[in-house]
Amino acid sequence: MRPLTWERLLLRCGLLALILFGVVVVSLKMGAVQVSLYGLGRDLIHVLLGRSSAISTDYGMIVLNIRLPRILLGIVVGASLSVAGASFQALLRNPLADPYVLGISSGAALGAIVALIVESHMAISPEMAGLVTPFGAFIGAAITIAAVYLLGMRDGQMESSTLLLGGIISASFLSAVIMFLMTTLSGSNLRGTAFWLMGDLSTPQPKTLLYLLGIGFLLAAGAIYTTSSDLNLLLAGEKEAMHLGVEVRRVRIVVYIAASILTGLAVSVSGAIGYVGLLVPHVMRLIFGSDHRMLIPASALGGAIALVLADTLARTVVAPSDLPVGAMTAMAGAPLFIYLLRRRIA
Amino acid sequence: MGKISHNSCRGRFVPRFRCQSSPRTILLVFALLFFLAEKVTAQANAASATPAQANTHEVVDEVGRTVRVPLVPTRIVSLAPNLTETVYALGLQDRLVGDTDYCDYPPEAQKKPKVGGAINPNLEQIAALRPDLVLVTKDLNRLDTVRALDTLGIPSYSTDAAHTIDGIISSTERLAGILGAAQAGKVVGDDLHRRLTTLQESLRSVPATHVLFVVWTQPLISAGKNTFIADALRKAGAISIVDSTQDWPQMSLEEVVHLQPDFLVFAADQTGAGTRAFEALVSLPGWQLLDAVRNRHYAVISDAVNRPAPRIVSAIEDLAHQLHPASFQDLPSLGKEIVPTNSTSPAGPQAGSFPPPDSLSGTCGMESSCAL
Numbered sequence: 001m002r003p004l005t006w007e008r009l010l011l012r013c014g015l016l017a018l019i020l021f022g023v024v025v026v027s028l029k030m031g032a033v034q035v036s037l038y039g040l041g042r043d044l045i046h047v048l049l050g051r052s053s054a055i056s057t058d059y060g061m062i063v064l065n066i067r068l069p070r071i072l073l074g075i076v077v078g079a080s081l082s083v084a085g086a087s088f089q090a091l092l093r094n095p096l097a098d099p100y101v102l103g104i105s106s107g108a109a110l111g112a113i114v115a116l117i118v119e120s121h122m123a124i125s126p127e128m129a130g131l132v133t134p135f136g137a138f139i140g141a142a143i144t145i146a147a148v149y150l151l152g153m154r155d156g157q158m159e160s161s162t163l164l165l166g167g168i169i170s171a172s173f174l175s176a177v178i179m180f181l182m183t184t185l186s187g188s189n190l191r192g193t194a195f196w197l198m199g200d201l202s203t204p205q206p207k208t209l210l211y212l213l214g215i216g217f218l219l220a221a222g223a224i225y226t227t228s229s230d231l232n233l234l235l236a237g238e239k240e241a242m243h244l245g246v247e248v249r250r251v252r253i254v255v256y257i258a259a260s261i262l263t264g265l266a267v268s269v270s271g272a273i274g275y276v277g278l279l280v281p282h283v284m285r286l287i288f289g290s291d292h293r294m295l296i297p298a299s300a301l302g303g304a305i306a307l308v309l310a311d312t313l314a315r316t317v318v319a320p321s322d323l324p325v326g327a328m329t330a331m332a333g334a335p336l337f338i339y340l341l342r343r344r345i346a
Numbered sequence: 347m348g349k350i351s352h353n354s355c356r357g358r359f360v361p362r363f364r365c366q367s368s369p370r371t372i373l374l375v376f377a378l379l380f381f382l383a384e385k386v387t388a389q390a391n392a393a394s395a396t397p398a399q400a401n402t403h404e405v406v407d408e409v410g411r412t413v414r415v416p417l418v419p420t421r422i423v424s425l426a427p428n429l430t431e432t433v434y435a436l437g438l439q440d441r442l443v444g445d446t447d448y449c450d451y452p453p454e455a456q457k458k459p460k461v462g463g464a465i466n467p468n469l470e471q472i473a474a475l476r477p478d479l480v481l482v483t484k485d486l487n488r489l490d491t492v493r494a495l496d497t498l499g500i501p502s503y504s505t506d507a508a509h510t511i512d513g514i515i516s517s518t519e520r521l522a523g524i525l526g527a528a529q530a531g532k533v534v535g536d537d538l539h540r541r542l543t544t545l546q547e548s549l550r551s552v553p554a555t556h557v558l559f560v561v562w563t564q565p566l567i568s569a570g571k572n573t574f575i576a577d578a579l580r581k582a583g584a585i586s587i588v589d590s591t592q593d594w595p596q597m598s599l600e601e602v603v604h605l606q607p608d609f610l611v612f613a614a615d616q617t618g619a620g621t622r623a624f625e626a627l628v629s630l631p632g633w634q635l636l637d638a639v640r641n642r643h644y645a646v647i648s649d650a651v652n653r654p655a656p657r658i659v660s661a662i663e664d665l666a667h668q669l670h671p672a673s674f675q676d677l678p679s680l681g682k683e684i685v686p687t688n689s690t691s692p693a694g695p696q697a698g699s700f701p702p703p704d705s706l707s708g709t710c711g712m713e714s715s716c717a718l
Contacts, residue, residue: 320467
């Protein structure tokens with residue numbers, strides 16, 4: 001393998017970014033409402049030139065106010081989940097680790113449902129109302145992460161298998177609580193929960209939330225990136241890394257918290273989308289190798305590509321209805337995962 | 347992370363690679379992307395800001411939101427089957443430009459442009475229809491959908507969850523007012539009230555029949571006492587054995603056997619489906635413990651009973667005739683009463699194909715033979 005240089009990193013990321021751009025353009029074009037590629041290009045140029053008044057209002061509204069925000073949301077959520085997955089896999093030295101398996105998604109779902117129930121009993125101003133569910137989901141994710149972390153600690157040491165088992169147990173326990181709540185409180189506002197549990201990007205989010213999401217992603221992913229060389233050494237084993245001068249404890253805390261923030265943010269706006277966090281890092285590792293200085297930005301871009309693609313399919317296969325994007329990622333992800341698994345064994 | 351770790355990465359990494367500079371660059375790139383995205387969306391918002399419309403007024407909808415709607419909406423999108431039916435019942439179908447996949451009544455409603463399901467409608471499709479009013483109901487639609495419409499500047503009017511038949515009628519009249527057709531609303535409402543009054547007079551002397559309304563058979567789901575379905579049963583001279591404050595309680599067979607309903611009531615889109623549901627239920631272990639099952643006391647009514655729309659009154663009349671045939675024998679105009687008298691709905695003739703004639707005689711026949 002040739003050594004990773006600054007130029008190669010930029011080249012590869014640039015290539016991925018180019019693919020992402022292509023996917024975004026395709027995604028902008030596809031949808032329940034037909035938009036010609038020519039019209040799309042013309043409108044985008046109009047916007048970039050600051051002459052948005054020249055856009056026909058119909059397409060302007062549909063493409064720029066509905067499709068584009070959804071695509072941007074997909075990019076941030078996909079990148080967050082994927083970077084979180086890559087970090088967890090490195091941290092726990094377990095290829096199965098991802099936000100879904102660790103129970104974080106279920107915790108967020110429970111938080112969102114509790115927030116929905118609380119919200120219906122409280123008078124909340126319309127501007128704030130859209131923020132209640134994401135906030136609840138984030139709190140739920142944070143509590144679950146802390147609980148799973150405590151479950152995974154033994155004699156002050158983090159044991160990756162215990163942590164994973166703790167995550168799986170927490171997920172099934174939380175799912176049971178969700179079922180209980182949904183059966184006993186058949187309130188009308190719990191109707192969207194099924195979509196939420198599958199993961200869904202169709203709900204436009206308040207702008208403030210999108211900014212929060214973007215900034216959160218940059219900070220957390222940046223924090224993880226600063227530890228990427230340490231993560232490389234951690235792959236060889238904790239003792240080995242420690243002997244090579246890695247502050248294992250600090251790295252572990254930084255990565256765990258940052259990856260949890262990424263997951264919490266993503267899940268709070270989109271629900272429990274599976275497989276992106278699990279699969280994209282594996283695919284990227286196959287293509288680019290397991291150097292985290294390359295793997296983390298590649299996972300971010302790859303996750304964005306994967307989720308935008310999946311969401312485009314979710315929007316179009318049963319148009320005009322929307323499919324939850326989580327159903328799409330699971331349908332495409334599970335067979336792909338099995339394929340990768342078989343290939344590795346063979 | 348010090349310099350040491352860089353230089354000691356199993357010899358695979360050349361020192362030329364400067365790790366510290368890349369996060370900063372990537373941050374910068376992302377910041378730039380977000381700046382661009384913001385610029386694009388801000389301009390799009392400016393572009394889509396429609397000029398203030400003159401012919402609008404502010405109304406408070408049934409869930410308490412103050413919304414600005416056109417005086418006479420001309421491009422209506424309905425996001426619930428019962429609202430679609432109501433629009434048709436008011437004779438305003440020409441102004442309906444879109445509805446959901448589930449809007450199947452009247453049959454013409456199926457030909458309207460579809461915007462997807464009620465829970466997951468496609469926002470793009472709704473926006474493309476350029477509606478000046480979107481009708482939603484708290485019963486069925488998601489709050490997220492309403493918020494999304496708000497964000498896009500598309501006015502929406504929401505009806506509340508209905509709990510009584512009178513509530514459905516007054517909600518219909520209110521909606522008619524919002525749609526600029528108050529007169530049509532009054533005609534429809536008065537007609538429904540008149541038919542219900544006639545029905546109550548016929549049923550005055552008969553005791554209420556204890557029924558189990560079957561929403562779903564496996565698991566057994568019935569309707570709670572606060573639902574409009576329970577009120578529809580009361581109006582039809584029946585009383586639900588289910589005394590639950592939950593809307594759709596799951597019942598255990600033990601409880602049903604203990605309460606022993608006189609009749610089972612099924613709602614089906616056609617007679618055959620209701621009978622099949624009954625037969626399926628009968629074949630399950632334990633159900634033979636019910637007198638109603640052994641005596642084949644069951645009624646099948648139109649699934650209109652599941653929808654809070656004007657047509658529910660026809661289903662109530664139908665059920666009353668099936669449960670209390672004796673009360674209607676002296677009425678010469680029995681057949682005519684069942685057919686909805688709503689002339690504004692072009693679907694009038696189709697409504698005549700309701701189960702009543704067949705199932706009515708069928709149930710009566712079985713009842714008399716079993717009574718031996």
